[in-house]
Amino acid sequence: MYIPGVPRLIDHAAREVEVAQAAWRVLARGGVAALSVRNVAAEAGLATGSLRRAFPTQEALLVFSLELVARRVADRVAALELDAEAPVAQTAVLRELLPLDAERRLEMDVFLHLGSLAPRGGALRAVYDTAHAQLAAVTTGVVASLVDAGWARPGLDVPLEGRRLHALVDGLALQLVRQAESAPTGWATEVLGTHLDELHRRG
Amino acid sequence: MYIPGVPRLIDHAAREVEVAQAAWRVLARGGVAALSVRNVAAEAGLATGSLRRAFPTQEALLVFSLELVARRVADRVAALELDAEAPVAQTAVLRELLPLDAERRLEMDVFLHLGSLAPRGGALRAVYDTAHAQLAAVTTGVVASLVDAGWARPGLDVPLEGRRLHALVDGLALQLVRQAESAPTGWATEVLGTHLDELHRRG
DNA sequence: TGCTTGTTGACACAGTCGTACCAGCAAGGA
DNA sequence: TCCTTGCTGGTACGACTGTGTCAACAAGCA
Known part of the structure; x- marks a missing residue:
């Protein structure tokens, strides 16, 4: 049986938690008005594309x-x-x-x-x-x-x-x-x- | 003494209340996400320009x-x-x-x-x-x-x-x-x- | 009637929104 | 070593945001 390569092991569960907590901080700092995908991504130190991999939609x-x-x-x-x-x-x-x-x-x-x-x-x-x-x-x-x-x-x-x-x-x-x-x-x-x-x- | 014409008598106080109550309805219907100047103006039956006359800023x-x-x-x-x-x-x-x-x-x-x-x-x-x-x-x-x-x-x-x-x-x-x-x-x-x-x- | 003045609402502008896309890279298996 | 795979993050799009501007309009007084 052929098993292809499994590159770039990422702990998705941990990343989801990190992103969610970044969202918390954004929310607490600027309220709902500041709660955008870009702000959360920046707070988590990620690009919007990477964030979309963890959460397809806002x-x-x-x-x-x-x-x-x-x-x-x-x-x-x-x-x-x-x-x-x-x-x-x-x-x-x-x-x-x-x-x-x-x-x-x-x-x-x-x-x-x-x-x-x-x-x-x-x-x-x-x-x-x-x-x-x-x-x-x-x-x-x-x-x-x-x-x-x-x-x-x-x-x-x-x-x-x-x-x-x-x-x-x-x-x-x-x-x-x-x-x-x-x-x-x-x-x-x-x-x-x-x-x-x-x-x-x-x- | 010359008193110029006073056209278009508008009850500003009443209008402010009407606009504010339109904002209430928008807020109750769609939450803070729907609370935009345009939505409030549409709810009040006004153009954004007229709304700005009553309230300079959001x-x-x-x-x-x-x-x-x-x-x-x-x-x-x-x-x-x-x-x-x-x-x-x-x-x-x-x-x-x-x-x-x-x-x-x-x-x-x-x-x-x-x-x-x-x-x-x-x-x-x-x-x-x-x-x-x-x-x-x-x-x-x-x-x-x-x-x-x-x-x-x-x-x-x-x-x-x-x-x-x-x-x-x-x-x-x-x-x-x-x-x-x-x-x-x-x-x-x-x-x-x-x-x-x-x-x-x-x- | 004509003038004056406050009101109107359409349009423009720069910025941000959520979302989509894709070339490039990094890492484990053969 | 190369190949395969999927993760990465910059770019792009259309829609929507708040705000500014201004020509056209309506109404009271001379």
Whole structure:
């Protein structure tokens, strides 16, 4: 059997991630207005032709970039949930969802920008909705585990409190991202802590 | 004294509002990608030259569009606060901030889109920050008036609870705008009602 | 009616967009 | 060693962007 030469071994998976993170930086620096194929290619140190090899269209690039955000967040949450001792671990999980450092701020920035960019019914919107549902599952899961561990009132309306917690986290994240990067963030963790305290106290 | 002819009387203020609302519709229909001077002019039934007479630059148009949103919301809130009997009126004020009908949904959509579009340090960002501060003042004011009226615990941390309410309202609004227009909205008012109930019950 | 003046909308311009193409190069197998 | 393969990145295209310009137009006053 004849096997032809396999020249120029490129780790496509790694390159896709590099390009997507370059897109993140462009997005965070200049907003959606600066998010062009050329800018991303320049940020990644590639020519537009090479970038097109990794992502045939711009939408594919955006979809992958958003999926990468969702995957990163999910991985971090999963890693934290392993050593779960409520309510300490649950608080840590929720704090992980807030953009309190540069890395998470970058991811949240991308999430919001691409969410704003996603046309209704498009492929990007589907990715956004999936990520949104994942977040809802996390917050509802936190409430449910608090109830299961006996840290909260058993008769507590878990779906409703999950949605409330989700809305609160979303609102805090939105406000954190939209404020100056150098501004303090303690108020957000304080608000989140108050909310969780009340969830506990009602147990 | 010679007074020359004053031809073609145009109500510039009314025209600015019409153009800005045309920009709203373009933004809601096609997102920031569709927000061009030409598209807005076509939506308003004008030529680009006529639009430029009302707004010299695109940024001026966006700034006015965002200011119009802020003014509309502020006017609605002010109208509701006149017949203020806590906590019924306060609940009404907060429900007014949520995008529960087509009109408010449109305004919130514009608010989010332009907030995502505003570069840090630009004129648009300043308008956004002002609107953000107005919202914070409303939510903190609601909490404070509940305390003043004796409906909540006097020792309640008003600034913190105001921020918490603000984050919750922002999160609910974000999620409502990002969900399908035909999707139900009862869950959001239910969550908001629960939150306000707890504010009362602690009195 | 004729004049004056603000309004209009078509056109032009330089720049950027997403996408397509292809000559040249680099690297592993025979 | 050469050959094959596919990756690379410069160039090109048409469409669209924001902005500038200006001849034609419409309407109130003398």
